[in-house]
Amino acid sequence: MLLQALLSGLSSGAVLGLVALGFTLVAGTVRVLHLAHGDVVVAAVLTGVLVVLGRTPVAASLGPGRSVLLVLLTLLAGALLSCLVALVAVAPALSDEGRGRAADPLGWVAGTVAAGLLVREVLGLLLPAQASAVPDPLRLQSVVGPLGLPGGQSLPAEVLPVLVVGLAAGVLAERVLVVSRTGRALRAVADDPDAAALCGISPRRALLVCFAAAGLLAGLAGLLDASGRAVEVDDGVLLGLAGAAAALLGGLGSLRGALVGGLALGVLQSVVVVLLGGQWAQVVPLGVLVVLLAVRPQGLRAGAPVRAG
Secondary structure, rough: OHHHHHHHHHHHHHHHHHHHHHOOOOOHHHHHOOHHHHHHHHHHHHEEEEEHOOOOOOOOOOOOOHHHHHHHHHHHHHHHHHHHHHHHHHHHHOEEEHHEEEEHHHHHHHHHHHHHHHHHHHHHHHHHOOOEEEEOOOOOOOOOOOOOOHOOOOOOHHHHHHHHHHHHHHHHHHHHHHHHHHHHHHHHHHHOHHHHHHOOOHHHHHHHHHHHHHHHHHHHHHHHHOOOEEEOHHHHHHHHHHHHHHHHHHOOOEEHHHHOOOOOOOHHHHHHHHHHHHHHHHHHOOOOOHHHHHHHHOOEEEEEEEEOO
């Protein structure tokens, strides 16, 4: 049973790692907590479902063309929604020496919280059902069958594919953000926005690139988390808080730490569920978040801008 909990926890932790990666990327680059990030995760996948299947989606197997369309629309929706949050809720609250405007932390806190609420309300109007069925466009449930484990236990079919895809995507994103020219530009803005601007790096463009990357990761996390089950518009609240807990657990600003924090939190959550019951599933990430905010609000390994380790 513990082996099943470990593998299931690593699988869900890989999804949390993607959410945490986007959260810590934004926090480490522009010093903003993307409090609408969880809502973007859910909104991205539900937007794809809305366009492909309509307002009353049903659980159905999609053909190759519609599956590809759903994946692309989800990723695009994540990037666009995240950029919209950046432009409307975050950019007006950041410092702008050219306009003589000082940073307003309360502005982006209120803005991102309001953006998340707005996303949920709009989705609730567009999708009248309490929960919407999300297909499995990545065929996560059919790549491999249920895996038998010692002691007569079995592993759900989607656990290993989600783990592999989530880890691969997370490691690839971390490497791209570390070694690419765009990643170096984001780190320059994180280190010293004024010096980066003197070198020709636009802070506004960096803001949009940062949020767009977080949105792409949010879309992928939504596909991995929601495929083959029913999703409610409010699910993003707890998912976003769990991603924030994972980011703090790995060290706010550490890309690699966000992935490790997600895996650790997923395993902890799964083990607690086995030992205490499913009613404790959502208590774990919230408890971890509260403890970290009380003991070390900057994160376990904080103190530097966005970085690899």
